[in-house]
Amino acid sequence: MSAIPQIEAVNDFVIKFANVNGSGSASANELFAKAILRMGVPVSPRNIFPSNIQGLPTWYEVRVTEQGHLGRRGGTDMMVAMNPQTWDADLAELEPGGYLFYDSTRPLPPSKFRSDIRVIGMPLTEICNAVYQDPRQRQLFKNIVYVGALAILLGIEPEVVEKLFGEQYKGKEKLLASNVQALHLGCDFARENLREPVGLQVRRADRVGNRIFVDGNSAAALGCVYGGATVAAWYPITPSSSVAEAFQKYCTKFRVDPSTGQHRFAIVQAEDELASIGMVVGAGWNGARAFTATSGPGISLMTEFIGLAYFAEIPVTLINVQRGGPSTGMPTRTQQADILCCAYASHGDTKHVLLFPQDPHECFEHAAAALDLADRLQTPVFLMTDLDIGMNQRLCEPFAWDDSAAYDRGKVMSAEELEAGRDFGRYKDVDGDGIPWRTLPGTHPTKGSYFTRGTTRDAYARYSERGPDYIYNMERLLKKFATAATLVPQPVLRPAAEKTDLGVIYFGSTSPSMHEALETLEEQGIHLDALRLRAFPFPDSVVQFLAQHRQVFVVEQNRDAQMRSLLINELDADPARLIRVLHFDGTPITARFIVQAISTHVQQTQALRAAGTKESA
Amino acid sequence: MTYLAKPRLRHPTLATNKVGYTRRDYEGKISTLCAGCGHDSISAAIIEACWELDIEPHRVAKLSGIGCSSKTPDYFLGASHGFNTVHGRMPSVLTGANLANRDLLYLGVSGDGDSASIGLGQFAHAMRRGVRMAYIVENNGVYGLTKGQFSATADQGSKSKKGVVNTDNPLDLVAMALQLGASYVGRGFSGNKEQLVPLIKGAISHGGSAFIDVISPCVAFNNHPGSTKSYDYVREHNEAVSRIDFISGREEITVDLGPGEVMDVRQHDGTVLRLRSLHPDYNPGDRYAAMAYMQRHHEMGEVVTGLLYVDPLATDLHTALNTSDRPLNALGPAQLCPGAQALERLNNSLR
Numbered sequence: 013m014s015a016i017p018q019i020e021a022v023n024d025f026v027i028k029f030a031n032v033n034g035s036g037s038a039s040a041n042e043l044f045a046k047a048i049l050r051m052g053v054p055v056s057p058r059n060i061f062p063s064n065i066q067g068l069p070t071w072y073e074v075r076v077t078e079q080g081h082l083g084r085r086g087g088t089d090m091m092v093a094m095n096p097q098t099w100d101a102d103l104a105e106l107e108p109g110g111y112l113f114y115d116s117t118r119p120l121p122p123s124k125f126r127s128d129i130r131v132i133g134m135p136l137t138e139i140c141n142a143v144y145q146d147p148r149q150r151q152l153f154k155n156i157v158y159v160g161a162l163a164i165l166l167g168i169e170p171e172v173v174e175k176l177f178g179e180q181y182k183g184k185e186k187l188l189a190s191n192v193q194a195l196h197l198g199c200d201f202a203r204e205n206l207r208e209p210v211g212l213q214v215r216r217a218d219r220v221g222n223r224i225f226v227d228g229n230s231a232a233a234l235g236c237v238y239g240g241a242t243v244a245a246w247y248p249i250t251p252s253s254s255v256a257e258a259f260q261k262y263c264t265k266f267r268v269d270p271s272t273g274q275h276r277f278a279i280v281q282a283e284d285e286l287a288s289i290g291m292v293v294g295a296g297w298n299g300a301r302a303f304t305a306t307s308g309p310g311i312s313l314m315t316e317f318i319g320l321a322y323f324a325e326i327p328v329t330l331i332n333v334q335r336g337g338p339s340t341g342m343p344t345r346t347q348q349a350d351i352l353c354c355a356y357a358s359h360g361d362t363k364h365v366l367l368f369p370q371d372p373h374e375c376f377e378h379a380a381a382a383l384d385l386a387d388r389l390q391t392p393v394f395l396m397t398d399l400d401i402g403m404n405q406r407l408c409e410p411f412a413w414d415d416s417a418a419y420d421r422g423k424v425m426s427a428e429e430l431e432a433g434r435d436f437g438r439y440k441d442v443d444g445d446g447i448p449w450r451t452l453p454g455t456h457p458t459k460g461s462y463f464t465r466g467t468t469r470d471a472y473a474r475y476s477e478r479g480p481d482y483i484y485n486m487e488r489l490l491k492k493f494a495t496a497a498t499l500v501p502q503p504v505l506r507p508a509a510e511k512t513d514l515g516v517i518y519f520g521s522t523s524p525s526m527h528e529a530l531e532t533l534e535e536q537g538i539h540l541d542a543l544r545l546r547a548f549p550f551p552d553s554v555v556q557f558l559a560q561h562r563q564v565f566v567v568e569q570n571r572d573a574q575m576r577s578l579l580i581n582e583l584d585a586d587p588a589r590l591i592r593v594l595h596f597d598g599t600p601i602t603a604r605f606i607v608q609a610i611s612t613h614v615q616q617t618q619a620l621r622a623a624g625t626k627e628s629a
Numbered sequence: 630m631t632y633l634a635k636p637r638l639r640h641p642t643l644a645t646n647k648v649g650y651t652r653r654d655y656e657g658k659i660s661t662l663c664a665g666c667g668h669d670s671i672s673a674a675i676i677e678a679c680w681e682l683d684i685e686p687h688r689v690a691k692l693s694g695i696g697c698s699s700k701t702p703d704y705f706l707g708a709s710h711g712f713n714t715v716h717g718r719m720p721s722v723l724t725g726a727n728l729a730n731r732d733l734l735y736l737g738v739s740g741d742g743d744s745a746s747i748g749l750g751q752f753a754h755a756m757r758r759g760v761r762m763a764y765i766v767e768n769n770g771v772y773g774l775t776k777g778q779f780s781a782t783a784d785q786g787s788k789s790k791k792g793v794v795n796t797d798n799p800l801d802l803v804a805m806a807l808q809l810g811a812s813y814v815g816r817g818f819s820g821n822k823e824q825l826v827p828l829i830k831g832a833i834s835h836g837g838s839a840f841i842d843v844i845s846p847c848v849a850f851n852n853h854p855g856s857t858k859s860y861d862y863v864r865e866h867n868e869a870v871s872r873i874d875f876i877s878g879r880e881e882i883t884v885d886l887g888p889g890e891v892m893d894v895r896q897h898d899g900t901v902l903r904l905r906s907l908h909p910d911y912n913p914g915d916r917y918a919a920m921a922y923m924q925r926h927h928e929m930g931e932v933v934t935g936l937l938y939v940d941p942l943a944t945d946l947h948t949a950l951n952t953s954d955r956p957l958n959a960l961g962p963a964q965l966c967p968g969a970q971a972l973e974r975l976n977n978s979l980r
Contacts, residue, residue, distance in 0.1 A: 243957060278952050283753075
């Protein structure tokens with residue numbers, strides 16, 4: 013065995029668990045990741061799961077990364093192969109010199125292994141069958157037993173895992189005791205039988221800081237609580253359902269009047285996506301902050317209402333947790349492929365505000381900001397997250413809130429203002445920013461009422477099909493969109509260490525892989541100024557960035573380069589200067605992929621230029 | 630849907646109600662529907678009902694879908710906020726509006742094309758949720774705006790103006806409302822204002838989801854001999870189960886008692902529905918009997934009208950959700966935002 017070269021790494025490796033959906037492995041694997049985190053070593057885990065309740069393969073990949081690279085790296089250093097169905101593929105995925113950990117209860121022929129890896133067998137089924145009688149316990153505790161064994165092999169302190177159990181099963185002593193027992197079964201077996209040292213090691217570090225470990229859907233829901241959303245209407249769809257469920261959880265925690273027990277929120281699981289957005293439109297029209305959470309197919313169903321909300325100018329917040337499309341596509345995989353369909357949702361000339369958070373921290377911030385923006389702009393605002401941020405726990409900056417901040421309720425005319433004789437034209441641009449004033453139903457006995465409709469009207473909301481009235485309205489909406497560009501979260505520039513005429517544009521969940529890729533590219537001598545987009549419409553700084561660079565890579569997770577199309581369409585950017593870097597197999601983009609794509613392109617361009625220089629010489 | 634407002638001239642001696650408004654104050658813009666359209670009579674009945682109930686017009690939110698019927702909210706309660714939403718999806722918008730501000734009165738106006746076809750699902754779910762509103766369907770069995778196609782409520786065997794015979798079974802929204810759990814269900818006829826006004830008053834005062842299907846003949850496309858939704862047909866085949874009086878809780882009860890049995894149904898808000906049964910065997914408190922009665926009479930070619938079912942103690946979605954008495958749209962950061970300290974505790978739990 014020792015003759016095989018093996019990967020040696022401390023606090024910097026990728027371990028992947030191959031399990032069967034429904035076997036109860038998810039919580040054990042999460043426990044494993046969290047234990048490493050508690051030892052001060054950053055981790056970046058990802059659930060890779062099928063669109064299925066039980067029986068199909070599922071994976072949990074943990075990147076242990078003292079450097080804090082939170083994107084996917086690509087490749088696997090250790091495979092915990094618990095699923096015979098995927099054995100061959102799992103084995104093939106291992107890096108040379110990597111480690112295969114498997115249940116050796118039933119012996120496998122040598123042909124089932126590779127010669128360039130190290131194999132660690134542990135009779136998990138046999139151990140569990142000997143200790144537990146109940147079939148479910150035998151299954152569930154198998155997962156805890158392998159966590160125990162891995163802890164010993166990799167240098168994770170069992171006490172840390174025990175402490176996590178203590179927190180998880182507080183007040184449930186029986187469960188606590190049985191889990192701790194299973195953990196020790198694994199630890200003891202590994203100490204006694206798996207003596208050969210493993211080259212992958214976890215060592216205590218101090219690299220986590222005060223960061224938190226949370227998923228984007230919970231974070232977005234919390235942002236809606238802090239941002240003052242009181243009405244949520246939704247329809248279950250992967251990967252967004254946990255947004256509404258988390259909103260319910262946080263509202264129950266924070267929004268129940270202690271004296272009366274009454275709820276300061278209303279959550280409706282609607283009959284479908286059409287009704288969900290309809291309720292949000294109704295609530296927004298009537299002055300409550302309201303949101304829905306959905307994914308691509310839900311957006312398709314909602315587009316008619318989105319058009320109405322755009323044209324009738326009603327605040328609406330949509331959280332779109334993107335998944336693989338088109339159609340039902342890959343329901344449990346990640347993509348950034350709803351950009352164009354959201355930017356221009358509905359028929360006729362429409363444009364919508366999109367926000368692109370990079371991690372749970374920004375999901376929180378941007379969700380609250382989306383509610384403010386929707387009220388300020390009286391229009392739909394989309395929070396464009398994706399499965400990768402939404403459903404995976406991510407290490408990120410802690411949530412922050414300024415208690416002195418007031419909600420921006422936008423231009424709502426009060427009864428007093430109406431009484432004082434202020435001119436009220438529902439669709440009149442009195443302030444020159446394209447944003448009209450509105451009144452809420454029930455405000456004043458005789459003034460300020462108006463009729464809301466999806467048909468065209470004049471500045472006083474009176475039905476009108478006159479061309480000039482229509483054009484006034486449509487151009488005002490464009491002006492409002494230009495105003496939006498000044499209010500949305502602005503792009504973040506990350507300049508290269510050296511002056512360069514190459515740029516890269518990226519956004520959303522691509523962020524951590526992009527940052528790692530930039531470092532690697534820099535080591536290879538490829539310098540890029542990087543601009544992280546955080547919103548559409550594009551602020552002026554995006555125009556400047558494009559103007560300042562000879563070539564700009566646009567990195568995105570879809571087939572058709574949708575963000576690139578949006579840049580070309582909205583900014584008249586020169587297509588020849590925008591280079592596509594596209595990843596769309598449904599897995600989160602990796603740093604390796606980005607590095608490969610950009611460096612190949614740069615080398616080819618250099619080669620071409622060199623050849624051109626020779627010719628011209 | 631017109632931008633022509635009615636002239637504001639009014640007779641100086643026009644009577645005012647208890648909140649100081651004349652009937653004129655409950656009117657809206659000039660109707661652009663065909664002369665004789667049943668929908669205009671329904672608008673007039675709504676105006677009458679709101680005036681008589683002493684409702685401040687601006688405390689009503691009126692919402693509709695798309696179609697001839699859905700245009701009508703522009704023709705009554707001009708001082709109210711109105712919302713002409715999308716085809717068939719008024720119920721969800723109204724639900725959201727209602728959740729945002731429980732203090733207003735919600736009037737949902739729809740048509741048979743709107744509610745029985747594209748909006749059937751939303752109609753059903755609003756009824757089953759118990760959204761507090763008066764949901765009125767102006768039912769003429771035909772698509773007027775697109776010139777005369779059958780709607781889903783057109784009776785099997787009835788003829789279009791062009792002579793086409795309808796072969797599909799009709800949907801009966803009243804039967805569905807009963808089955809779905811609406812707690813106030815009635816059917817009216819636009820040609821019978823005496824019956825319709827108290828029916829609407831009862832619906833507006835009801836504490837849960839109230840549904841009224843109003844047969845409202847389309848003079849342009851569905852008022853001919855082959856139609857079962859024409860003025861003549863409904864007049865000839867109308868089977869009224871009860872005569873209804875609506876008595877405001879604040880008023881002394883002084884109405885005349887007519888012949889037949891009298892039943893006082895006291896609602897949550899103190900108002901009283903006084904039903905004079907025209908059929909001794911009809912009991913408006915029995916949901917299932919009402920369904921059977923309706924279906925039996927439908928088979929006989931009769932249109933049963935009146936208050937068909939009421940649960941006077943019905944509650945609404947807000948009760949089910951235990952929502953705060955103070956409208957959600959009136960709550961500010963002090964009531965809604967847990968604050969920085971709570972967030973710090975939450976951060977700690979995520980480390």
